[in-house]
Amino acid sequence: MGFIAFLKTQFIVHLLIGFVFVVSGLIINFIQLCTLVLWPINKQLYRRVNCRLAYSLWSQLVMLLEWWSGTECTLFSDEATVKTFGKEHVIIILNHNFEIDFLCGWTMTERFGVLGSSKVLAKRELLYVPLIGWTWYFLEIVFCKRKWEEDRDTVIEGLKRLSDYPEYMWFLLYCEGTRFTETKHRISMEVAESKGLPKLKYHLLPRTKGFTTAVQCLRGTVSAVYDVTLNFRGNKNPSLLGILYGKKYEADMCVRRFPLEDIPQDEKEAANWLHKLYQEKDALQEMYNQEGVFPGKQFKPPRRPWTLLNFLFWATILLSPLFTFGFGVFASGSPLLILAFLGLVGAASFGVRRLIGVTEIEKGSSYGNQEFKKKE
Numbered sequence: 001m002g003f004i005a006f007l008k009t010q011f012i013v014h015l016l017i018g019f020v021f022v023v024s025g026l027i028i029n030f031i032q033l034c035t036l037v038l039w040p041i042n043k044q045l046y047r048r049v050n051c052r053l054a055y056s057l058w059s060q061l062v063m064l065l066e067w068w069s070g071t072e073c074t075l076f077s078d079e080a081t082v083k084t085f086g087k088e089h090v091i092i093i094l095n096h097n098f099e100i101d102f103l104c105g106w107t108m109t110e111r112f113g114v115l116g117s118s119k120v121l122a123k124r125e126l127l128y129v130p131l132i133g134w135t136w137y138f139l140e141i142v143f144c145k146r147k148w149e150e151d152r153d154t155v156i157e158g159l160k161r162l163s164d165y166p167e168y169m170w171f172l173l174y175c176e177g178t179r180f181t182e183t184k185h186r187i188s189m190e191v192a193e194s195k196g197l198p199k200l201k202y203h204l205l206p207r208t209k210g211f212t213t214a215v216q217c218l219r220g221t222v223s224a225v226y227d228v229t230l231n232f233r234g235n236k237n238p239s240l241l242g243i244l245y246g247k248k249y250e251a252d253m254c255v256r257r258f259p260l261e262d263i264p265q266d267e268k269e270a271a272n273w274l275h276k277l278y279q280e281k282d283a284l285q286e287m288y289n290q291e292g293v294f295p296g297k298q299f300k301p302p303r304r305p306w307t308l309l310n311f312l313f314w315a316t317i318l319l320s321p322l323f324t325f326g327f328g329v330f331a332s333g334s335p336l337l338i339l340a341f342l343g344l345v346g347a348a349s350f351g352v353r354r355l356i357g358v359t360e361i362e363k364g365s366s367y368g369n370q371e372f373k374k375k376e
C-alpha cells in the first residue's frame with residue numbers, strides 16, 4: 001500500500017475532510033441566509049448567487065468521488081443526446097438502488113456545468129438536516145411528505161415557481177419513491193400483481209403522481225426527460241464510506257433522451273408511459289447483468305479541476321486556524337482545555353458520521369414497506 005493509499009484509510013484524515021465540509025457548509029448556509037434580502041429586489045440574481053454557493057458545497061462531495069477515490073463514470077448514449085447535456089432544462093429519472101447513486105448523478109451534472117442548479121423532489125425530513133436540507137431550502141428544492149393528499153398543492157406550487165429559473169436545471173425524480181430493498185421489492189410486486197401490471201425484477205413499481213405532476217407543471221419549461229439507468233462493474237455495491245476510504249469504483253450510466261412532447265399530456269396515459277419506461281429499464285439492467293455493458297456508444301466526460309480547487313480553497317482557509325488552535329491547546333498543558341478540545345473532535349466525528357448515515361441503505365426510510373400497499 002502506497003503512502004497516499006494509506007492516508008486515505010486514516011480516521012484523522014476523514015475527520016479533517018468532514019471538518020472542512022461541515023464548517024464550510026455552515027459558512028455557506030449563513031451567506032445564503034444573507035442573500036434572502038436579494039429576493040424581493042432581484043429574484044434572478046438571488047438564484048444565480050445561490051447556484052454558485054450550492055456548487056461550492058456539493059462539489060466537495062463530487063471531489064471525493066472524482067479525485068479522492070478516482071471512481072470512473074462512463075455514459076452509454078448517443079452523440080445527439082450527449083450534445084444536449086447542460087444546454088436545456090430536463091427531468092431526470094434515475095433508479096434508486098445504490099447509496100451513492102445521487103453522487104454519480106452529481107458528478108455528471110458537474111461535468112456538464114449544472115451542479116449548482118440541479119433540483120430534486122425530496123422528502124420533507126431532509127429539510128431539517130443541517131447543510132443538506134438547509135442548502136436545498138435556499139435552492140427552492142421541492143419538498144414533500146410523500147402523502148399525495150397533503151403534498152399536491154405544495155408540489156404544484158413549488159414546480160410552477162421554477163418555470164422562470166434562469167440557469168439550466170436538471171430536475172431529479174426517484175420515481176420508485178425509496179431505495180430498493182428485497183422487502184420493498186416483494187411488497188411492490190404484490191401491488192403490481194394486484195393492479196395487473198408486469199412485474200419488475202430490478203426496480204420497484206414507479207409511483208406516478210410525482211412524475212405526471214412534474215411533467216404537467218414544467219411543460220413549456222423542460223425540453224426533455226432523461227432516463228438514466230445506473231450500475232457498477234463487478235457487481236459492486238459502493239458506499240459513501242467506501243469512497244471516503246479511497247475505494248475506486250466503475251460506474252456505468254445508460255442515458256436515453258425523450259422529448260417532452262413525446263410524453264402524453266393526459267395523466268393516465270403519462271402514468272402508463274412511465275410504467276412502460278420502467279419495464280424498459282428492467283430490460284436494460286438484465287442486459288447489463290448478462291453482457292456487462294449497456295447498449296449505445298461509450299462516452300467519458302473529462303473531470304474538471306474546479307471541484308478539487310474549490311476543496312483546496314476551503315481546506316486552506318479552515319485547516320490552518322484549526323491546526324494553530326489545536327497546537328495552542330496542547331501547548332497550554334491545561335487538562336480542561338485538552339479535554340474540551342477532544343470532546344469537540346468527538347462531537348465533530350459523530351456529526352460527520354450522522355451525515356454519512358443519511359445515505360446508507362440499511363438506515364433508509366421504511367417508506368415503501370407499507371406504503372406500496374396503499375393506492376397512489
